[in-house]
């Protein structure tokens with residue numbers, strides 16, 4: 411796959427108008443992520459707009475709830491015909507299984523392909539100190555991220571969301587057919603912001619990421635077109 415097609419741009423804006431302006435500005439982007447900010451602000455209409463433009467869609471709603479509730483949310487999300495959908499691994503196995511089953515059934519009911527359900531391992535905005543002292547998790551961070559990815563794999567999910575700093579280890583342990591999607595990606599020239607476990611796009615791909623999720627380094631750049639082009643060049 412061409413390196414450009416391995417970039418998923420995060421459409422983190424607060425209105426459909428702003429989202430459309432970015433789509434118009436960046437027609438070369440083939441894969442977009444719709445997350446909580448845009449979905450909660452403007453509803454599912456943006457998904458239809460992306461479909462009309464033949465874009466691939468990562469619907470990053472990060473479900474986190476009891477089995478019955480995540481199953482209902484996945485069954486409902488199946489109708490949007492998106493490519494990727496997220497849930498937190500910390501929901502536990504029962505919820506992950508229920509979500510996967512409901513997604514498959516929901517997609518079959520509307521005669522659409524099932525989105526790939528991928529699990530958040532540990533948010534890339536957290537570091538090892540926070541894991542230990544805020545969340546009180548008594549595991550080293552790489553071990554915890556791997557455990558969360560394996561939970562998703564054992565439950566039959568298609569992949570995981572992880573930091574590029576853990577992707578090499580997850581790739582080795584989870585195999586080549588397990589999808590690994592990495593946010594927390596920062597070119598050297600971009601501001602790190604709230605991302606605590608970041609790597610450059612080139613290093614993240616080299617370490618084994620299937621897809622890179624990049625938002626602000628492109629969308630908040632003074633010239634998003636130039637920023638996207640610069641990242642693509644750096645990947646060559």
Ligand SMILES: O=c1ccn([C@@H]2O[C@H](COP(=O)(O)O)[C@@H](O)[C@H]2O)c(=O)[nH]1
Pocket residue numbers: 420422443445530532533534535571593594595603605623624625626627
């Ligand atoms: O662990 C995670 C899971 C999801 N995200 C999402 O990715 C993008 C990253 O945006 P940047 O502007 O490049 O930081 C954003 O939509 C997050 O919600 C993540 O960062 N980390």
